[in-house]
Amino acid sequence: MxxxxxxxxxxxxxxxxxxxxxxxxxxxxxxxxxxxxxxxxxxxxxxxxxxxxxxxxxxxxxxxxxxxxxxRQSARLDRYEAAAERLRGMGRLYECFETPTELDLKRKKQLNMGRPPVYDRAALALSEEEKARLRAERGAGHWRFKLLHERIEWEDGILGPLSIDAASVSDPVLIRGDGQVLYTLASVVDDTEMGVTDVVRGSDHVTNTATQIQIMEALGGEVPRFAHHxxxxxxxxxxxxxxxxxxxxxxxxxxxxxxxxxxxxxxxxxxxxxxxxxxxxxxxxxxxxxxxxxxxxxxxxxxxxxxxxxxxxxxLPFETVREEIAALGVPDDLAEQFWAVARENISTRKELADWWALCRDGAEPDIAPEDAEFVAEAMELLPPPPYTAESWGAWTAAVKEKTGRKGKALFMPLRKALTGRARGPEMADLMPLLQTVRDKP
The missing domain is CATH 3.40.50.620 (HUPs)
Known part of the structure; x- marks a missing residue:
């Protein structure tokens, strides 16, 4: 599965x-x-x-x-310790005592010599007496997994065939000196014991994947299919x-x-x-x-x-937003009509409240000085309610005939006079809703 x-x-x-x-x-x-x-x-x-x-x-x-x-990994610490003991028994997990400063100096020296900054495995040469002395001086050491210096290869689900020379990678630290188990070991144990078959993760984990494959193989686990996006x-x-x-x-x-x-x-x-x-x-x-x-x-x-x-x-159909619209205070008998008018003019649900406020409270007319005379003349031609889907077209046709205006010069000043906005729902749909809301007792 x-x-x-x-x-x-x-x-x-x-x-x-x-x-x-x-x-x-x-x-x-x-x-x-x-x-x-x-x-x-x-x-x-x-x-x-x-x-x-x-x-x-x-x-x-x-x-x-x-x-x-x-x-939760915090509930599985005993599983990680059991895996660590198995790796120690195989000679694949070894204790190291270098401080961060000492490791940094080693890396700089290797880089200056034109070599890759890979851990030199100096800890493998320590005798038991030397380890005991270092523990007494510095406390418990950290534990590294000993990589086999061979090519690690896998078929990546996104990147295709991948191959990494393990000799170019430092032996990874699996357990810190304070005993904290690090991601590399915990992830391997979990993926193996939980039967994970596919792992997708970022391409910044490619080197981690190479070392984890060797750890999985050392513990006898099945290697999942990896893909790095x-x-x-x-x-x-x-x-x-x-x-x-x-x-x-x-x-x-x-x-x-x-x-x-x-x-x-x-x-x-x-x-x-x-x-x-x-x-x-x-x-x-x-x-x-x-x-x-x-x-x-x-x-x-x-x-x-x-x-x-x-x-x-x-x-979205109305039923999926019924409760949300009711929460705005939209009356039940107007809710579906309001949604039909507003939904084509929202980028997020939050904008519904703004459109309902316009319907409920109206808006301050936005009339440019050069359009004031035109709007006043047009308002004299506005028929009395009730309004229907045909009212906007009939009104603007009458205004066009009387004033000679057409296109944007006709429609935009009238929209802004009624709604205070340059954009919004079709006025043929909005006019009946505005009138119905305002006429409600």
């Missing part, structure tokens, strides 16, 4: 970059009828916050990205990391972005397929193909979400 996972660290709010990873993994599982695991990677007790755990779940629920299992940039190709504070999912939700718009865009952005608005996840999953994505950095512009949001809202 296909099993995927999304494994966020609860150290902040989810942003669009996180969502891209979550969505791809979710769609692969759903399309295959498989299992999607939400795994909270919370092995760092200092930075992990419970408020972010709840925020992650809230954001995913808003988007409809439901999960089949919820796992491109990283998102801003619309001009700038680093998105500088703007992530404005691209948190909760901020997009507060701005009125619809889940369907966000999911439809991210499910196709960076692929060979055009973005298509889809109203539900089943439809998005049906058209999803991980092999259609490319390796080039992918430009993301938050402004692209608003036309998609507007298109989604324009297609």
């Amino acid at each position: 296909t099993t995927t996972r999304f494994a966020p660290s609860p150290t902040g709010y989810l942003h669009v970059g996180n969502l891209r990873t979550a969505l791809m993994n979710h769609l692969i599982a759903r399309k295959a009828g498989g299992t999607f695991i939400l795994r909270i990677d919370d092995t760092d007790p200092e930075r992990s916050k419970e408020e972010y755990v709840e925020a992650i779940k809230e954001d995913l629920a808003w988007l409809g990205l439901d999960w089949d299992r919820l796992e 491109s990283l998102l940039t801003g619309p001009q190709g700038e680093a998105l990391s500088k703007r992530l504070g404005t691209l948190a999912l909760r901020d997009l939700r507060a701005a009125g972005v619809e889940p369907a718009a966000l999911l439809s865009l991210l499910a196709r952005l960076g692929s060979a397929d055009a973005v298509e608005l889809r109203g539900d996840l089943d439809a998005i999953a049906a058209g999803f193909d991980i092999s259609r994505f490319g390796a080039a950095p992918t430009k993301f512009d938050v402004e692209d979400l608003y036309p998609l949001t507007a298109r989604y809202l324009h297609g």
